[in-house]
Amino acid sequence: MCPKFAFVRNGFRRRRLALTTGKNPVPEYKVEMGFQYIADKFGRAGLTAVDSQLVRPPRVGECPVQLEAVVENIHHFGETESGLASIEVRIIRVYFDDNILDQEKRHYVDTDKWKPLIMSFCEFYGVGAKLYPSKLAKVF
Numbered sequence: 001m002c003p004k005f006a007f008v009r010n011g012f013r014r015r016r017l018a019l020t021t022g023k024n025p026v027p028e029y030k031v032e033m034g035f036q037y038i039a040d041k042f043g044r045a046g047l048t049a050v051d052s053q054l055v056r057p058p059r060v061g062e063c064p065v066q067l068e069a070v071v072e073n074i075h076h077f078g079e080t081e082s083g084l085a086s087i088e089v090r091i092i093r094v095y096f097d098d099n100i101l102d103q104e105k106r107h108y109v110d111t112d113k114w115k116p117l118i119m120s121f122c123e124f125y126g127v128g129a130k131l132y133p134s135k136l137a138k139v140f
Contacts, residue, residue, distance in 0.1 A: 016045045064097035
């Protein structure tokens with residue numbers, strides 16, 4: 001799984017998945033919103049499916065941070081039929097692209113090299129330059 005860890009430079013690929021669903025038939029409320037069924041979302045987005053080691057869903061090869069996780073709990077908001085839920089997972093395996101790791105401390109991510117794509121209130125943002133150092137804690 002990778003969606004929330006996409007690189008800004010690959011963000012355009014996510015746009016290819018807008019208004020698509022893997023659910024067939026497409027639920028009526030999604031039809032009204034303009035969604036269409038796409039069986040091969042990897043192909044649609046131009047991404048590479050990579051076999052996971054511990055879970056069934058594949059990972060996204062182009063993502064610099066990949067997680068394998070199992071669902072621990074689903075917390076529904078309001079009526080279950082609304083489809084709104086918070087999904088609690090337990091991470092069981094993590095993968096990092098070598099290109100985002102600190103060259104001296106190989107088990108740390110170099111935050112100047114990893115620029116994640118962030119979704120805030122249905123809009124996508126990238127991470128800009130560091131504004132100023134934190135006084136809360138030293139970074140390793």
